[in-house]
Amino acid sequence: MNITVIKANGLEIIKLYIPNLLLYLTKREIEDFIEKGYNYSLTIEEGTHINNFLGLFLQLVKSHFGKGSEIFLNEIKIFDYLIGKFHSVVGENKGFKSLLLGNINDFKQNNFLNSLSEIAALLELTKQYSFLNYEAPLPNGKTIDFQLKNIKTGKEILIDVVSIYFDPLRYENKKGIRKFINHRINTKYDSKVNGLGKSHKSDIYIFPVYHDVSGLHKKSQAILESNKKFLLSIKRKNCFLIKNKTFKIHFFVNSNFEKYNLVAASEYFKLLPNK
Known part of the structure; x- marks a missing residue:
């Protein structure tokens, strides 16, 4: 054309x-x-x-x-x-x-899913933060997705979104799925803070967004259910094997549901059909 x-x-x-x-x-x-x-x-x-x-x-x-x-x-x-x-x-x-x-x-x-993840994450974050800047510059010459300000406290925060999309059917072993998610989050964090001082590192958080590329397959859901405790542990306080400050992992629900939204892990497990 x-x-x-x-x-x-x-x-x-x-x-x-x-x-x-x-x-x-x-x-x-x-x-x-x-x-x-x-x-x-x-x-x-x-x-x-x-x-x-x-x-x-x-x-x-x-x-x-x-x-x-x-x-x-x-x-x-x-x-x-x-x-x-x-x-x-x-x-x-x-x-x-x-x-x-x-x-x-x-x-x-x-990967257009990265774009969708950024917008959906920002929409979720505006419940608590005002949006100041996109691709905010860091002292080490890199940029980070969002510079935000807490609506209640006025404290500024820097957030980078990491899209995690893979087929859980390939990770039936608990160690496999945990290792993969930990690696994605930690690698993203390290790529942003390398060369930064301690004071700047303390302002940086990761916002993980999970996409189920298996299309909410029943077996896939069962594997995620078996990792429920681990997935729920991913939050702003340091959690098992994740060395940086991380927001709760959110699931991008874009099939089998009426609207396209990000939902926290706790809400995602409530949405799954009863066994």
């Missing part, structure tokens, strides 16, 4: 399928994304799967004209839902606009 067709229809297609994006981004910003994104797509080897917002947008255009699959539409719906939900809770927000611009224009990212 050529640039003329995409330019002529891209904005209207976004208005149709992702209307909430227009709550934060201008027509010009979306048109810039369309042109730059299309030009970038020309540099990618034909047949390469682009698993980011650009890839979803190009699929959306094809599907709109009856030339592609609609399997990907679930992620588009989640994206639009989360943006709308954030707007209804927080309203206009420059930091959130920066987050959206950063995500849609990150053509090299290859």
Whole structure:
């Protein structure tokens, strides 16, 4: 599909399928994304799967004209839902606009679930924190996802989101699943604090988001149930084998339930069907 067709229809297609994006981004910003994104797509080897917002947008255009699959539409719906939900809770927000611009224009990212995790986590965090900055700079030259301020105490905090997605069916052994989750959280923390002094390290927290790629398979649920005690132990105080300060692990519920939400581990286990 050529640039003329995409330019002529891209904005209207976004208005149709992702209307909430227009709550934060201008027509010009979306048109810039369309042109730059299309030009970038020309540099990618034909047949390469682009698993980011650009890839979803190009699929959306094809599907709109009856030339592609609609399997990907679930992620588009989640994206639009989360943006709308954030707007209804927080309203206009420059930091959130920066987050959206950063995500849609990150053509090299290859996992759109990371983008969804960030937005869903931020939405959950706004229950207790005000949003100050996205991709906040650190003294060691790195950046961290969110700079937030506690609404009650005024204390600022730095949070990085880590997406944990894997098939529990591959980790029936308790040690395996625990080792994997611990490694993901600790590696993310270490990658941010390396080179920082103790005072800066104390402000940094990890927010883990779990995606069940097995599609809530019964056996998968049973494996998670067997690790319930461990999963519930992951919280802001140091827990077993996790050496950093970590928020409670949240589950991204995006199938078998009516709405697309993050739920804490304790709530997730309540949602599972009775045996």
